[in-house]
Amino acid sequence: MTNFGEFYATIENYKRMKLIKHPDNPILKPHATNYWENLVVCNPGVWYENGKFTMLYRAAGDDEQHFIRMGTAISTDGVHFERVSDEPAFGPSIDGPDQGGVEDPRIVKFGDEFYVTYAYRPHYPGQYWKFAHDVILLPESNAYSPAVIKENIANSGLAVTKDFINWRRLGRITETNLDDRDVILFPEKIHGKFAMLHRPKQWVGEAYGCDKPAVWIRFSDDLMVWNEPSKLLLAGKDGTWEEKIGGSTPPLKTDDGWLLLYHGVENGGEGFYRVGVALLDIDDPTKVIARASEWIMEPEYEYETNGFYQGCVFPTGNVIVDDTLYVYYGAADKYVGLATCKVSDILAFVKGI
Template identity: 35%
Template sequence: MLYRAQGEDMVSRIGYAVSLDGLRFNRFEKPVFTPGSQWELYGVEDPRLTELEGKIYMQYTAYSPQGIRISMASTLDFLRWERYGVIIPDIDNKDAALFPKKIRSHYVMFHRIEPEMYLAYSDDLDSWSKFTSIAGPRPGMWDNLKIGVGAPPVETEYGWLVLYHGVENTPRPTYRLGFMVLDLENPEKVIKRSDEPILEPEEEWEIFGGVPNVVFSDAMVEHEDNYFIYYGAADNHIAVATIEKETVLDWIRS
């Protein structure tokens, strides 16, 4: 697991933790990824990992006085990193995640130009174009303020299963999680989307904290007959929730 943490200097860094069962983790003493450029003076956050063509790629958010940008790095062992820097430099942007394979000969990446979820396309993982909005907030629903991708997509026989976060416009905005399903060959086509959230702040440590009323995920892992959803709770804790794969597939089929 990669996770974001802050020290007393309030700069975000990325730590590394390992587990045999997906539930109990041991943390490395020092961060494995730290700010390395002027784009990252305030920190590096929200790592999302995708295994692609023999490497593990990490999309992450770089914070600096210049704004918020999507950056990328890759690794083979989580200790040594190749940095590619900011990959969409001209606009505030975050919530990025790669698809685990090419679609129609192009690399495809989620990103978020507030308040909507977008896709971008590339031939080389360096230059990104064709920014296309695929989904946005829904008036009167649990995700009526803004949305963004959670975990990188999981391929199923019915489509790309995408975990995403939605924010409700309340006095203290509330972050919840839901699913959407995208067409396998045309991921700009949304097949299905959660009418109700699958996870929302309920526990005291999800409701109260550095950023209250938040469950926010960057990772969903397929393990045996379940999906393990790892999420941040109120910006103070890391937690995991599980859901049976068959329950999710039944929802897609219904």
């Protein structure tokens, strides 16, 4: 006899498709004996090529300043990662604009070089989870100091490497007076131009068409010059799981369009972080073909709810291997998790098939 309760539960689960979290999660934890990563590892960028997964992850030690650096780990199965070194792969500069910390890398590749976008601050933020929401430490300043110093504003930069060992910092690619993070490059040119997603925090209000920070898209002939106007791509929805949103992972090219994962935050941007999915036109990614109304991943387990942000899943890396989508995410600002699904399933879900 058919159990219709179970049947309809199955249908509902399909409608609310969830990424499948790996049973070995968290797949990367803080390293107790490495001073620079003994407290936090999270928000990794990941690249897959020639049977090898390379992970560039955010890391921090237990220092009061909370300097944030990046480490590298590699894997042949996408699950079990080994650290490449006991030293950071990339860290704050000694006297540059990113001397306060570097975080949240997203990786693309042009030619034989990897281009990594990352967020940074001019001054260390401190252990922010001990402060009120959105409060960080500020450097000494005076009446003549620019806003980026007075407010310790987060900007985004671009770095390039061939091996994740030797780096060139190319510099800032956002405006200094904007808290502009979640800067993500498309992995190929579109009609001869580079494309970027970004989330300028101050671009809210009637003039911008969104009440809370949102996802914008812009184009350029040069990776270091982004002067063309941005266009609002995705905005949040009041009273839902995605009131405040931002880009998560580099868009992935599929036969149906650019597959884009993004994060949404409830409660005016102070609640749980969940993950949504949208599909962009392959030839004109300013056009949103489809956007699922339901989230595909939310905080559930202790490693996602008990950390330095209580209730956060924050993807920053994704790759496709055969018909499997691997999604790498920060969990509770403390660990690295992995979730997967079939590419065909997530495309069917976002298209409503």
